[in-house]
Amino acid sequence: MKKHLLATIIGSSLLLSLSANAADYAIDTQGAHASIQFSVSHLGYSFVVGRFNEFSGNFSFDQAKIADAKVNVKINTTSVDSNHAERDKHLRGADFLNTDKFPEASFVSTSIVDNGNNQFVINGDFTFNGVTKPLSIDAKAIGEGKDPWGGYRAGFTGKTTFAMKDYGVKMDLGPASANVVLDLVVEGIKQ
Template sequence: MALQSGNYVLDAQHSTVGFTVRHAMITKVHGQFTEFESVINFDVDKPENSTAKATIQANSINTNNEERDNHLRSKDFFGTDENPTFEFVSTAIELQSEEKATVTGDLTINGITKPVTLDVDIFGSAEDPWGQTRVGFEAATKIDRTDFGIDYNAPIKTGGLLLGNEISLQIDGSAVKQ
């Protein structure tokens, strides 16, 4: 099914907002945010008129380690009491083909806003068994956590630091046409 213009809402039951960070110089920690919402207004004829907005509940962070998750919620990292959400608002959407796009926008974490560009792979559009039109996609970008005031780190005995500064963000999305 060809991509269709319209308003789409990210289906949180069938989507994932995840991240990866280097840990102890030798491995990676993966996590996700379990509470988020996003609205995409897509114009097939004029993709440059398309928009996307997303809100992530910072408290919903989950790395499968409660102690680490609580530390990530603290002022050392996200300070979720003062900054309960992360926000993304697109400033430009470019469709290279029916399978590829770039979405540039402003990402706000810890009250600090920086521009980011997401590389998007579009897997297509289909009607599900309940008659809903869905678009499947994967989006990814990398950010430097220190750009958002997340400076916590600790030296490790073998040299280097406990945490890498580069964070890979990944969104596996299923968006439902409204």
């Protein structure tokens, strides 16, 4: 009886310990506390900037075990918004996002490298325009803690650049416009 009770107490303590250390978060898109923005040079004279209004995802994060972190994000590419209706229609077309064929882009992490000072590199597979290739995101942990509603949150920023031609984008506006810069702001609610 004592062995069974001791095993139950140890098992319960271990389970509570694992639960307390669990760090699974849902990205807070409901409260608009996350964003995926892009910029592309316009012929080398200016920039087209915009965002994707609809995306979802989750991540696992523990400051003490950054290498164990995981990220999974899905982007509704039809939600592209560059604040110009005609341009957005063109962006959704076959020249760029090809949203009729590929209405979703995704990023799934494969490894995280801790660079110290709350900075790290998230390596993963980025699927865009039907093409999947490795992509690295330079990220920074902004902070984490309790919120006023009894939850727990963690926030990050990230930045990455990729060449459109690497993902089969047909439109070629010259070398100055070859790359897309993604700026990410992510706030997650612990589940």
